[in-house]
Amino acid sequence: MNGPINVYSEIGKLKTVLLHRPGKELENLMPDYLERLLFDDIPFLQDAQAEHDQFAKILTDNGVEVLYLEDLMAESLVSDEVKEAFIDEYLSEANIESDETVATIKEMLMAIEDKRELVDKTMAGMQVTELPEHDKNSLVDLMGNDYPFAIDPMPNLYFTRDNFATIGNGISLNHMYSETRNRETIYAKYIFDNHPRFKDQDIPRLYCRNEEHRIEGGDELVLSSKVLAVGISQRTDAKAIEKLARNIFKENMSFETVLAFDIGEYRKFMHLDTVFTMVDYDKFTIHPEIEGDLTVYSITKGEKDLVIKKEVDQLESILAKYLGVESVQLIRCGGGDVAAAAREQWNDGSNTLTIAPGEVVVYDRNVVTNELLEKAGLKLHKLRGSELVRGRGGPRCMSMPIYREDI
Incomplete structure (x- = not known):
């Protein structure tokens, strides 16, 4: 090759x-x-x-x-620095309006030690009901909305093309x-x-x-x-x-x-x-x-x-x-x-x-x-x-x- x-x-x-x-x-x-x-x-x-x-x-x-996207991605998190950079970039594109919510989710994701589990979670998305209670200091948080997801899932991922x-x-x-x-x-x-x-x-x-x-x-x-x-x-x-x-x-x-x-x-x-x-x-x-x-x-x-x-x-x-x-x-x-x-x-x-x-x-x-x-x-x-x-x-x-x- x-x-x-x-x-x-x-x-x-x-x-x-x-x-x-x-x-x-x-x-x-x-x-x-x-x-x-x-x-x-x-x-x-x-x-x-x-x-x-x-x-x-x-x-x-x-x-x-046969290689799997989820395995390659997990194997690409080669250090804590790369893991944090990935999570930060992922959250920056997740369309989350509240900084408090971003901080809460980042803490949740950083706490996942198993790399493959972390990758799977970022692909699956996150429902609002999964978030722990946190202080709602922003207007966005206090107003809330009926949308069920804090982060949308990525269902199209199996189309790797x-x-x-x-x-x-x-x-x-x-x-x-x-x-x-x-x-x-x-x-x-x-x-x-x-x-x-x-x-x-x-x-x-x-x-x-x-x-x-x-x-x-x-x-x-x-x-x-x-x-x-x-x-x-x-x-x-x-x-x-x-x-x-x-x-x-x-x-x-x-x-x-x-x-x-x-x-x-x-x-x-x-x-x-x-x-x-x-x-x-x-x-x-x-x-x-x-x-x-x-x-x-x-x-x-x-x-x-x-x-x-x-x-x-x-x-x-x-x-x-x-x-x-x-x-x-x-x-x-x-x-x-x-x-x-x-x-x-x-x-x-x-x-x-x-x-x-x-x-x-x-x-x-x-x-x-x-x-x-x-x-x-x-x-x-x-x-x-x-x-x-x-x-x-x-x-x-x-x-x-x-x-x-x-x-």
């Missing part, structure tokens, strides 16, 4: 991946606050964990090293679309700054969490060692893509082109990888609804700045040109059936995780799309997807490749 991170494709044999096993943060979801926390439903934690364990087993059975992205041998530590999810990126910051596996490894930082413009990992696809695809979506804006491209070109990595896919700002599409993923050298899954209005822009490095052009051609031809293949095959989610396409895209039929060329992990429930994938010659590992899918994310969303073999 050349370093701890190596991701120059979407399809190279997967060797190391980062997951987060759903925890008590899902039990802090409440119907009245689902929209605030970017959920449409409440998964049953016990079954969600069983499904996630099956996902991890599929990966390990196929030779993939989004808060940072591995590109080449670097990372894009993302600025997330919502305040709810932006706190998630604190964990990646501390892992890459302090964990023995990554610290002092000279890992390029291709985007920073404190940037002004939003970008999320579900919109960042590494199509080859020369080409990235990034979605302009509900969660990622064009300015962020330009900044990412400039930073990548400055690093003198092998990437020559960034293809920006304008998929529109729709909740049902959310990220590029919910409607488009690469499954083989010349095969992609795609949701047919985006094809008609899809606009693709190419971004390359010019003498003075970026060169940005609108690509005027069919998507298949654009992909074939930039990937250097004779042609590509688009496998349409749900086939030609409008209802099946809409239903299976909602249940992440287009969100596949490729673990080797032509070999993918999918939800078992998307039977129409799965049959089409098999007819196209792909090998499928089918994952039970009853509870995990309620968070609106599939196998790609739930995984962050750390190391892939080059192709």
Whole structure:
């Protein structure tokens, strides 16, 4: 291995991946606050964990090293000073108005000696009823409110794809679309700054969490060692893509082109990888609804700045040109059936995780799309997807490749 991170494709044999096993943060979801926390439903934690364990087993059975976000974060709290700095930063972004409440919670968190227990608690959030009685000297404290949480939970954490992205041998530590999810990126910051596996490894930082413009990992696809695809979506804006491209070109990595896919700002599409993923050298899954209005822009490095052009051609031809293949095959989610396409895209039929060329992990429930994938010659590992899918994310969303073999 050349370093701890190596991701120059979407399809190279997967060797190391980062997951987060759903925890008590899902039990802090409440119907009245689902929209605030970017959920449409409440998964049953016990079954969600069983499904996630099956996902991890599929990966390990196929030779993939599985790392867990919660373990890496605990191992990154290498000193009392780092622990306190983490807690201070975590609380500064927890949207707590009362200084007295911040001080009370900090004392509670600092008192947790077990590092993994501390990390789990920061992910789960904290209900107001968990706080001890303390002197209420501020107007904010005395007024109070009916909101049940002193600190919101982070139920989206099992979608490890989004808060940072591995590109080449670097990372894009993302600025997330919502305040709810932006706190998630604190964990990646501390892992890459302090964990023995990554610290002092000279890992390029291709985007920073404190940037002004939003970008999320579900919109960042590494199509080859020369080409990235990034979605302009509900969660990622064009300015962020330009900044990412400039930073990548400055690093003198092998990437020559960034293809920006304008998929529109729709909740049902959310990220590029919910409607488009690469499954083989010349095969992609795609949701047919985006094809008609899809606009693709190419971004390359010019003498003075970026060169940005609108690509005027069919998507298949654009992909074939930039990937250097004779042609590509688009496998349409749900086939030609409008209802099946809409239903299976909602249940992440287009969100596949490729673990080797032509070999993918999918939800078992998307039977129409799965049959089409098999007819196209792909090998499928089918994952039970009853509870995990309620968070609106599939196998790609739930995984962050750390190391892939080059192709």
